[in-house]
Amino acid sequence: MDAVFKALADASRRDLLDRLRAENGQTLNQLCAGLAGMTRQAVSKHLALLEQANLVATVKRGREKLHYLNPVPIHEIGERWIGKFECSRLQALSDLKKALEAGES
Amino acid sequence: MDAVFKALADASRRDLLDRLRAENGQTLNQLCAGLAGMTRQAVSKHLALLEQANLVATVKRGREKLHYLNPVPIHEIGERWIGKFECSRLQALSDLKKALEAGES
């Protein structure tokens, strides 16, 4: 879970996931083409982190490696983490409003 | 948005949010008590990042500073980011399965 949050912390990696969502099963070089101004090795490292976080799964296909999006960990973030904050949303805002009013007095 | 993901990347900060959800409106010292083995300044820095990401709002109350959870940015992550991956969940898994089968042949 920590690995997932860390992996999502970088904008380039989020972009890679976006790109995989648009077209699943891309190779490293295909993904490099989209992320301009970065070497292949840098992209490769990002993909390695995403793979480690189980956000992408890879399949070796001859000399190329296909990258597939795995949305399950992202879904789990929503289930476990956002869900439990969701229920406290209105309460938290209410608390804050009260505190602001109390602070003025 | 980037600040929110970066803020959520650290386990200590996620813990602080959890703690604020459990009891909203805590002071810095109260939050320090829970996060053992860390100096007040370290916790203060974490809270500053969370505040910068708009995940907590603060109210100065005399000589103490109350911290309030703001769940809205987390909710926005769910809306904008998880939502759009949600719809591709089954498709992605299907693609992956096909790729695995193709790789075996």
Add this chain to the structure above:
DNA sequence: TTGACAGGCAACCAAAAGGTTGCATATTGT
């Protein structure tokens, strides 16, 4: 008024993160 308490600020430090260059390895097409 004078401690004691709550917090802020700045300098500093070690470790991790993001990126690069260079070279090695495996696969494919001709």
Add this chain to the structure above:
DNA sequence: ACAATATGCAACCTTTTGGTTGCCTGTCAA
């Protein structure tokens, strides 16, 4: 077989991050 293609691995560098120590400021209470 051999050249081109696709990727992997390792060393290295710079910036960011997480954390510390030391000191300063503001507020409350006796």
